[in-house]
Amino acid sequence: MHADQVRAIVDGFEAHVRNRTRFQLYRIDNRPATLDEAYAIQSEILTRALRSGTDSVAGYKVGLTTGKMQQFCGVNEPIAGRILKSGVHRSGATVRKSDFHRLGIESELALHIGKEIPALRPDTSAQELIGYVDAIAAAFEVIDDRDADYAHLEASSIAAENSWNRGMVLGEPVSPAAFGDLRELEGRLLVNGTQVATGSSSDVLSGPLFILAWIAGFARASGEALRPGQWIMTGSIIPTKFAVEGDTYTFQLGSLPAVTVRIR
Template sequence: MHAGQIRSIVDRLEVHIRNRTTFQLHRIDARPITLDEAYEIQAEIVARALRSGTESIAGYKVGLTTEKMQNFCGVSEPIGGRIFSSGVRESGATLRKADFHRLGVESELALRIGRSVPRTSDVSELIGCVDAIAAAFEVVDDRDADYAHLEASSIAAENSWNKGIVLGEAVPPAAFGDLRGLDGRLFVNGEQVATGSSSDVSSGPLSVLGWVAQFARENGEDLRPGQWIMTGSIIPTKFAVVGDSYSFQLGPLPAVTASIC
């Protein structure tokens, strides 16, 4: 796909977002875009944000890493995206529903990069690249997508729907082994509504770290110390209702909380 096509798609996308147009599958000459083309579109979105001078890449998200989420979206492969610095929030954040077309909250394990991530799938090497972990929410906006008609490429083109993250208190990872086996519980207004486990994520959270490191390299980037990696929701997306409060507890990690106004 040539640069003019990419710019034209992103121009239209920006108009749709401003006008709160319902999410649409991306097409070029009536054919679906490929995943590679989707990441070219995403790269243009990122480039425009960085050129504004007010944004930086605070981390990366990987979506659709669990069977629950793949079934929920009807998509069978993981997708990557960037997290912008303006979207990073601390636990206790209040999210304004009116700022989004359709606000979704996803419950995840977040990893903070402590040093460069090598080209490896060796868990013992990958864990050494993580200096902190936290329970976290990913903030997404699916623009009222029709979940009966989704595809990985169209979601990925729109930065995999990421609109930020809410981070719980960070703790060192040393006591948590390979980061599997952390049982998660999501509470809405104090009532437990769903459960999941960090073991549900792909081949484990550290495998996701290896995946996103490769994703970054393929896009001419490197993971940097201080960046956060969102490893995928272990609980299907919850769509926000004004007045709701969310609390996600993941093993012994400090809970992350958020409220909707």
């Protein structure tokens, strides 16, 4: 795919966002986009977002982290997106629904990178992986799926649009020292104080540290590296909830401090 073709596709994407056009599958020469082509589109979207010099990449999100969703979208690995600093909020933040086509929130575990991660061996242990993490937090990923038709999805089309990431809301970070391999952390999502869904950090493929290893490999293959200070969103523990104006969402994960976001 030529650079001018990528630019034309992103011009179309920006027009669709402005006009609130419903999410559409990406086609390159009348065929589905490959993941490599999708990441080229994502890279151009990111380049434009950073062009002013007032923003930066605060971390990465990982999507399609369950076998069921991978099978549904026809892939055998997760997909990645970049999180911009301008989209990072602290617990208690208020998010305006009208800023999105269709605002969704996903209940996740976020990992804070404490030191640069080198090329990892396939047999890197959980104990080694946790050594690169200096804090963890319950978090909400903020997404905009642009009213996608979930009966007709492709991983490449989602990845092209930065895997739908529009930011994150972070709970208070704590040391990971007491949480082992970060599996079996039970999650509870509350809406206006009433529990509506549960899940476990073990539901994210082989666990959050597997996700860390995967995204470290993805970044390296993309000519990047996970940097100290960046956050990694490890995938939804509870299915996406589409936000309702006036509601307050709270996610509790194990003994981590809860994270809350208000929608107006």
